[in-house]
Amino acid sequence: MKLDSTISAVITGGASGLGEATARRLASHGVKVALFDLNAERGEALAKELGGVFCQVNVTSSEEVDAAFAKARAANGQERILVNCAGVGGSVKTASRDKQTGEIKEYPLENFERIIQVNLIGTFRCITKSAAGMLTLDPLEDGDRGAIVNTASVAAEDGQIGQVAYTASKAGIVGLTLTVARDLASEGIRVNTILPGLFDTPLLARAPEAVKAALAAQAPFPKRLGLPEEYAHLAETMITNGYFTGEDVRLDGAIRMAPR
Secondary structure, three states: OOOOOOOEEEEEOOOOHHHHHHHHHHHHOOOEEEEEEOOHHHHHHHHHHHOOEEEEOOOOOHHHHHHHHHHHHHHHOOOOEEEEOOOOOOOOOOEEEOOOOOOEEEOOHHHHHHHHHHHHHHHHHHHHHHHHHHOOOOOOOOOOOEEEEEEOOOHHHHOOOOOHHHHHHHHHHHHHHHHHHHHHHOOOEEEEEEEEOOEOOHHHHOOOHHHHHHHHOOOOOOOOOEOHHHHHHHHHHHHHOOOOOOOEEEEOOOOOOOOO
16 A cells, blocks of 8 residues: 555554554554544644544444544545554452451452453444445555554553453454454455563653663663654555554664563
8 A cells, every 4th residue: 555645544642652652653644534532631732733633432332433424424425444553451369368467358350340441342343444444445545445554562462460351351352353354355444463472651650760660671682662653654664664564563772671
């Protein structure tokens, strides 16, 4: 797929971090971008800067996602690109004992459900609705109707203590990638997933510099946090390389996460 002004894209979680970097990279090629995010102030400002459209949306709501796609398509036309970056985290042990009181606590299931709803079901909700729209398009010269890039995490394979819900949600994204790619292959829609390691995003922005330095040192090479632009570069490759589909790719400086 050649990136130019005839192509439109939807980026969930597009107002910051990995999503923002991807939106900027696609827009630099002339692609018309729509940003799906909860942060209206940041999203509106970035959309204005990029000449795109912002849609305030919670990906756990089918009604909000439908309305966002309708708004994006009214402004930019039917998207050929979907990049799923919306997600949340959290850290609670499956079961634990309070060191002071000895009280035993279970994992709060509402928290588990929230993370699964946003990260896994929210991603699939956007995939199926975007893919249905892509099916209305004629294939490009290379046969592509569309390209979808999802965001998992190295936690899908190296989940740390307390990351059970996050790990399950991201492993689910990895698990659906090949099946969805096979589902959509006959229609010329390619599907891939990126598993980022430790990246310099707003999620880590509030961490003390000493903590960020310690995290960066865990990567064999280069010993630093990943840059959102590096994620965007790989996303672009997955979108433009017509033989790239059904793959889950780690982008992590060869890091393998320790138990904690």
